[in-house]
Amino acid sequence: MSTRDKNKILPDASPAGGGRKAANAAASRPPVIAGNLFDPVEREPAYTRVSAAIEAKILSRELKSGEVLPPETDLAQQFRVHRSTIREALRQLESAGLVIRPPGAKRMIVSRPHADKVASGMRQALVLHNVSFVDVWEAMMVIEPEVAALAATRRTLEEIDALIAVSNAFGDSPQSDPNAVDLVSEFFELLGACARNQVLVLAKQSLAQVLAPSLAQMIDRVPQARSRIAEAQRKIIAALQNKDADDARKWMAKHVRDFKRGYEVAGISPETLVSM
Amino acid sequence: MSTRDKNKILPDASPAGGGRKAANAAASRPPVIAGNLFDPVEREPAYTRVSAAIEAKILSRELKSGEVLPPETDLAQQFRVHRSTIREALRQLESAGLVIRPPGAKRMIVSRPHADKVASGMRQALVLHNVSFVDVWEAMMVIEPEVAALAATRRTLEEIDALIAVSNAFGDSPQSDPNAVDLVSEFFELLGACARNQVLVLAKQSLAQVLAPSLAQMIDRVPQARSRIAEAQRKIIAALQNKDADDARKWMAKHVRDFKRGYEVAGISPETLVSM
């Protein structure tokens, strides 16, 4: 893929330096061939090829989601490799979420990567890249209000009922309910569903995963956080009911801004790195 | 042998809820135990546990990025499993981007998942979830203008120079240059870098990957696309130079809207599913 070229790790022996050197050197020495005259010889291990082959068939929908994968022995015969090799390839696909094994089943089935899976991959990346809370918050400030606006124009009545249910459950939850955070997350998740946009949902979900742990701390430490969150949820729901995109956007922005305030009040530095 | 023990099926007969149900049921018929009295017994295969263990050490930074992983044989001894099992675990980590093998190296090194990796995972997910062009476009409409606004306040002069260089390269590229798309992508990528927000960059990059193939088609089919893109890039760069966030946002929004127009002109339906 051509986009890869930009990230190539090769030392990029651009003939600039080499040429200069050769020029003011005597003609005695034959010129050194500097540039990328040859491509690196491809020496892909078999397990990668196998997994790439299966992956291609999945992405091209030749293997449809839900189909059961042939047994490892069959695959080994078809690819003419050992079963261990097949298994290594399967582990790659499994980790990518392209195949999964229903709990307590033996054969594996083709699957489309579930949002959780992708989000958790993103979370790992963010954690290891030393992303701080403000970064996540900033991204939320970008995405969430617009999602709310979209949701306002596309929501169904059933979805609003679900939102109300979750919001009430959060409001009624006792002061130190450990899974109150889950309810907050669920509110966001439902809202995302209303927006009818898988792309944004995926992005949202990653943010939620990254934020969840510290959010729990925050809610615990800031007594007034609960009521403020509940209030914001009510306003947002009202905006959805009225199909008022601008209001939804406005209240969600306020809501997200409030998160940051909460963190400040809780004494959590905005520069705190997200972890785990 | 000892690995067998780990897989033993322990019924975990927690006596927690048994009494409640039995109490309010009549004595006539033995009460049917309905609810989730028992948790599903955990029967994780060894390769998953191994990979989870290593993953934890990586995420907790006990294994730092760049360190070389112990040889498979050592790991096998430490975990008391066979080398094949270790290898399956390593394939999972490899696919997640937590460990990589530098081209032509033997040992594996711990790594943080590179943005490309995450983005390509996201791309797979989007492809398989039948995401259409409008979905991606909508997400771009949400993200890109705000990124541009952030970039305007945070860019350095060097970054502007780089943007100008790429923009010029795009403007000067011949009419049917196949890698003109790459230059467009690079412009977006550089802009993302200016925003100083890894989270948004990650999201952006996924969108770019998903969009690239169809974008190439579009540019080929719509003659005036090139000049419009170049024009927008100039405006955006100017806004960055003036540190004018509002202008940057406005022009980027226009720019992204233009993409959709381009698709319409090219006769590509907005409902076209992203593929590959």
Add this chain to the structure above:
DNA sequence: CTGTGTCCTATTGTCGGACAATCCGACATC
């Protein structure tokens, strides 16, 4: 002194084969 050839060791990629566990479907039974 730098580049090249040689040798050894550590480590990976792949293989063949083995066996216990267990899922699954087909039956038989009450």
Add this chain to the structure above:
DNA sequence: GATGTCGGATTGTCCGACAATAGGACACAG
């Protein structure tokens, strides 16, 4: 219809083996 039994299919894990090669040490030639 619910439950027990049985045999085959398939996976999880192991054992052991071998070729290929990366990495290093070391000698040698220009």
